Amino acid sequence: MSNFFKQVYRKLRKVFFLLFVAKLIYIVLLRWVNPPITITQLSSWIEGNGLKRDYVNLEDMSPNIRLAVMASEDQLFPDHNGFDLKSIQKALESKKKRVRGASTISQQVAKNVFLWQGRSWFRKGMEAYFTFMIELFWNKERILEMYLNVAEMGKGIFGIETAAQIYFNKPAQKLTRTEAAMIAACLPNPKKYRVKPPSNYINRRYPWILNQMKNLEADEDVEKLLELPKLVKKKRN
Numbered sequence: 001m002s003n004f005f006k007q008v009y010r011k012l013r014k015v016f017f018l019l020f021v022a023k024l025i026y027i028v029l030l031r032w033v034n035p036p037i038t039i040t041q042l043s044s045w046i047e048g049n050g051l052k053r054d055y056v057n058l059e060d061m062s063p064n065i066r067l068a069v070m071a072s073e074d075q076l077f078p079d080h081n082g083f084d085l086k087s088i089q090k091a092l093e094s095k096k097k098r099v100r101g102a103s104t105i106s107q108q109v110a111k112n113v114f115l116w117q118g119r120s121w122f123r124k125g126m127e128a129y130f131t132f133m134i135e136l137f138w139n140k141e142r143i144l145e146m147y148l149n150v151a152e153m154g155k156g157i158f159g160i161e162t163a164a165q166i167y168f169n170k171p172a173q174k175l176t177r178t179e180a181a182m183i184a185a186c187l188p189n190p191k192k193y194r195v196k197p198p199s200n201y202i203n204r205r206y207p208w209i210l211n212q213m214k215n216l217e218a219d220e221d222v223e224k225l226l227e228l229p230k231l232v233k234k235k236r237n
Contacts, residue, residue, distance in 0.1 A: 071212035110130035
């Protein structure tokens with residue numbers, strides 16, 4: 001009987017090792033390749049909400065939307081290593097269900113690309129692992145690009161290119177500051193908060209985001225994330 005358990009243990013260890021290697025390869029590959037589909041996208045399609053998406057490069061997204069999501073979701077994004085420890089501490093101490101800023105853009109990418117939606121401690125643990133890995137193998141430009149491509153921005157609407165086309169009939173590259181702020185305002189709950197025509201929450205929220213954008217764009221690290229794609233594009237030409 002003991003030999004049987006030893007064999008099972010060795011096989012399980014081999015399986016987990018192979019899964020770890022496969023996942024590691026997938027993480028590194030996604031540094032340059034977009035995910036074919038995510039669990040959240042698949043769930044949206046299964047639930048009948050549809051699946052509309054169109055991946056685009058970071059330089060094809062308006063600097064306004066890059067600034068808007070940082071101002072709205074994660075103002076320390078250029079500086080942290082994937083985790084906003086102060087906000088996490090506040091979230092743990094607060095009795096509220098959600099504290100804005102506790103989940104960074106990097107954490108949201110880890111959740112949206114590799115995992116499923118939910119609040120279990122197991123999923124949170126997996127989220128922390130994938131957050132650490134993408135911060136290790138990707139750069140901030142890729143993390144921001146991935147976030148803006150896979151984030152849900154309405155029922156069945158994934159990514160800023162699709163959102164820009166549906167809401168404002170224009171490519172993401174041409175979004176104005178106000179339009180970008182309105183889309184960013186829906187991110188806490190895109191299935192609930194309507195961008196167009198804007199719900200009461202969006203109308204209250206997006207002016208605050210516009211004000212934060214004005215304050216944040218003077219930051220040197222933020223400015224690099226807004227200007228670098230332009231420099232890359234010039235070099236390509």
